[in-house]
Amino acid sequence: GRLKPEPRFLTADEVELLVAQLDTTYPNTPWGLLVRFTAWTGLRAGEVAGLNIGDVDLMRAVVTVRRTRQKRAGEWTTHTPKSGKARTVPLMPWLKDDLTDYLGTHPHSTDAAAPFWPGTKPGGYSHGARGSKRPGSRPAGSPDYGTPTTPNPWEPGTFYRHRFRPAVAAVGLPSHRGGGVRFHDLRHTFASLAASKGIPSAQVAVWMGHSSDVITRDTYTHLFTADSARHAKDMAAGGRPAKSKAGLTSVTAISASALFGGGRQVAPETWVEVG
Numbered sequence: 001g002r003l004k005p006e007p008r009f010l011t012a013d014e015v016e017l018l019v020a021q022l023d024t025t026y027p028n029t030p031w032g033l034l035v036r037f038t039a040w041t042g043l044r045a046g047e048v049a050g051l052n053i054g055d056v057d058l059m060r061a062v063v064t065v066r067r068t069r070q071k072r073a074g075e076w077t078t079h080t081p082k083s084g085k086a087r088t089v090p091l092m093p094w095l096k097d098d099l100t101d102y103l104g105t106h107p108h109s110t111d112a113a114a115p116f117w118p119g120t121k122p123g124g125y126s127h128g129a130r131g132s133k134r135p136g137s138r139p140a141g142s143p144d145y146g147t148p149t150t151p152n153p154w155e156p157g158t159f160y161r162h163r164f165r166p167a168v169a170a171v172g173l174p175s176h177r178g179g180g181v182r183f184h185d186l187r188h189t190f191a192s193l194a195a196s197k198g199i200p201s202a203q204v205a206v207w208m209g210h211s212s213d214v215i216t217r218d219t220y221t222h223l224f225t226a227d228s229a230r231h232a233k234d235m236a237a238g239g240r241p242a243k244s245k246a247g248l249t250s251v252t253a254i255s256a257s258a259l260f261g262g263g264r265q266v267a268p269e270t271w272v273e274v275g
Helices: 012-025 031-039 045-050 093-103 156-170 185-196 201-208 218-236
Strands: 062-065 068-072 075-079 087-090
Touching (some): 031 045, 031 156, 045 156, 087 201, 185 201, 201 218
Antiparallel strands (some): 062 087
16 A cells, blocks of 8 residues: 655666765765766665676676565575576766776686676674664674685675665665665666666666566656657658659459458449559
8 A cells, every 4th residue: 555666766866875975974885876876876675685706797897687586574586587597787988997997806707607796794783882783883894705605795784774775874865764875766767867867768778677668658758758759860861752643553453352252343433443
């Protein structure tokens, strides 16, 4: 019975405000880069968590989405993407450079099966005078990349509650429940950023793992109005086709057997132009 949350579309500048806030509040962590990455690739949270080192091809500047990861009751489960098949998403040249620098600090950068984004060491939040956790307080913990045998992937819920939402509030964006900026809105932001670059809606749908009709209805319709108008203008270019000066080139009687299998000739008054 709850209303569906209205999507929010951040600008590139607003994304960078969040990145700067996270980089300042949590130095020497990849949290700011993770937000920038999500806004410019449009991956779902579970897909971000499901990325492995081998899924990010910096030579080709593409990310391949092969799986999602989800943590329930303390256990990680892996699934195929929502569309049921893998897809590739391009990386902006400057984003590829950022990810290259990041991988230089990743302790398992040569292990293709290692999670790309790290989890967090437990017990990393300071407490108030009465012992309760203070929202937005600086964490004492640090990224936890795990080990080759015991990986520790990034966990969306923890990140949203303790890092993303406080950062949203700190930069002055709406952060209250029901109308605030959600992590999923970074995915919506990707569609908006792509539309602003003139990318056709069909291509954006492929990158986001949507069926071709979803991207052009409901949530994203208004983003691609200009896209639709441009293609409509192309269709209308050239004016009306010229009529033949010779008039009808031929008129042929079509038998009823050809149309209905009845075997009788069609009356002349029902003849139609076919040539």
